[in-house]
Amino acid sequence: MKIGVLTGGGDCPGLNAVIRAVAKSLMLHCDAEVIGFREGFLGLIERNAVSLSYKDVSGILAQGGTILGTHNRANPLSYFGRDGADVSDEVVAYYNELGLDGLVVIGGDGTMSISHEMEKKGMRIVGVPKTIDNDLMATDRTFGFDTAVSIATEAVDRLQTTGQSHRRVMILETMGRYAGWIALESALAGGGDIVLIPEIPYDIDEIVRVCDEREDRQSFTIIVVAEGAKPQSGKMTVRETIDDSPDPIRLGGVGNVIQAQLKGRIDSEVRTTILGHVQRGGTPTPADRILATQYGAHASELIRRGEFGRMVARQDGKLTSVPLSEVANMVKTVPLDSPLIKACHAVGMSFGAKL
Ligand SMILES: Nc1ncnc2c1ncn2[C@@H]1O[C@H](COP(=O)(O)OP(=O)(O)O)[C@@H](O)[C@H]1O
Numbered sequence: 498m499k500i501g502v503l504t505g506g507g508d509c510p511g512l513n514a515v516i517r518a519v520a521k522s523l524m525l526h527c528d529a530e531v532i533g534f535r536e537g538f539l540g541l542i543e544r545n546a547v548s549l550s551y552k553d554v555s556g557i558l559a560q561g562g563t564i565l566g567t568h569n570r571a572n573p574l575s576y577f578g579r580d581g582a583d584v585s586d587e588v589v590a591y592y593n594e595l596g597l598d599g600l601v602v603i604g605g606d607g608t609m610s611i612s613h614e615m616e617k618k619g620m621r622i623v624g625v626p627k628t629i630d631n632d633l634m635a636t637d638r639t640f641g642f643d644t645a646v647s648i649a650t651e652a653v654d655r656l657q658t659t660g661q662s663h664r665r666v667m668i669l670e671t672m673g674r675y676a677g678w679i680a681l682e683s684a685l686a687g688g689g690d691i692v693l694i695p696e697i698p699y700d701i702d703e704i705v706r707v708c709d710e711r712e713d714r715q716s717f718t719i720i721v722v723a724e725g726a727k728p729q730s731g732k733m734t735v736r737e738t739i740d741d742s743p744d745p746i747r748l749g750g751v752g753n754v755i756q757a758q759l760k761g762r763i764d765s766e767v768r769t770t771i772l773g774h775v776q777r778g779g780t781p782t783p784a785d786r787i788l789a790t791q792y793g794a795h796a797s798e799l800i801r802r803g804e805f806g807r808m809v810a811r812q813d814g815k816l817t818s819v820p821l822s823e824v825a826n827m828v829k830t831v832p833l834d835s836p837l838i839k840a841c842h843a844v845g846m847s848f849g850a851k852l
């Protein structure tokens with residue numbers, strides 16, 4: 498048996514743990530040959546593959562990033578290197594030339610969308626859900642999310658002591674694109690006072706009211722804001738537009754926008770921290786290493802059973818798999834009836850809006 502593996506989209510802690518689990522389990526239990534493609538789908542487009550030995554995938558469990566490299570623009574259906582040409586048939590030809598029996602694709606929504614299309618063209622694919630944002634459909638969790646939440650929580654804890662000492666309003670901006678999962682969970686874990694997520698557009702007057710009230714009572718305020726948060730009558734804050742990407746919007750800077758909006762309206766000084774890629778780098782937490790290993794092992798099981806066109810998933814604590822069609826072109830946002838939102842409410846956290 499000959500199986501390919503690639504990592505696509507933004508990197509995320511736990512990618513190497515998945516590569517290791519997929520490769521080791523296939524090598525150990527069906528003597529498979531494992532081929533890695535460099536930089537996501539770019540490796541398939543530009544014919545850049547490397548044979549992985551048992552040694553290559555040993556000792557990488559706790560390593561951040563991906564030994565294969567990744568890419569967030571390489572798309573066989575619209576290749577940036579040839580003016581957006583569809584090179585998917587060439588990719589399928591290369592896959593067949595290599596004599597692959599299947600391909601494990603580790604990625605997020607974009608990577609799963611591409612995988613779904615390539616599956617229709619005859620490639621046999623098993624997906625593994627990665628992203629620090631936890632915004633993939635049909636799975637309770639993506640690996641990388643736990644690490645991002647733990648880093649963001651540590652940031653909230655640290656901002657609390659400095660904010661408290663200076664009686665300031667401290668704003669922490671987290672990643673998460675169009676979903677508020679990282680902000681919500683780190684605010685809950687760190688005891689934030691206000692949490693702003695894309696799913697609940699904020700009202701600046703309400704934020705001012707909560708800060709004012711806390712100035713009298715506790716004299717400092719921690720605001721955790723997801724990069725995708727937006728005012729009730731306004732838009733998300735776009736940091737950058739990447740022209741040749743099918744997913745061109747990069748968010749960022751809403752923390753500074755809120756700081757400017759608070760200026761002159763509250764007595765306290767305001768400071769903003771944009772956490773950025775610190776959330777994505779470095780070693781995965783034990784929970785992410787375990788989840789990544791379980792996902793990798795489950796992906797290799799699906800391959801052995803010949804179940805392709807599916808993404809491994811965790812639902813209600815159990816490992817399972819779902820058709821790629823259920824995750825392609827979808828985003829899982831925070832539902833308003835989420836128990837996390839209920840818990841925030843219970844402890845008096847504000848969403849910067851009347852709910
Ligand atoms: N909706 C989409 N449909 C098809 N391809 C997409 C879509 N969104 C992104 N892509 C492509 O998928 C790849 C990875 O996307 P990206 O969003 O960076 O990572 P992720 O796989 O984590 O979602 C990129 O090559 C991008 O061009």
Ligand SMILES: O=P(O)(O)OC[C@H]1O[C@](O)(COP(=O)(O)O)[C@@H](O)[C@@H]1O
Pocket residue numbers: 506507508509569605606627628629630672673674724747748777
């Ligand atoms: O790598 P870039 O271009 O800075 O992208 C930043 C974005 O990638 C993420 O870190 C992760 O997104 P993906 O997992 O979908 O790649 C987002 O939270 C953030 O908005």
Ligand SMILES: [Mg+2]
Pocket residue numbers: 506605606607608744
């Ligand atoms: Mg994406």
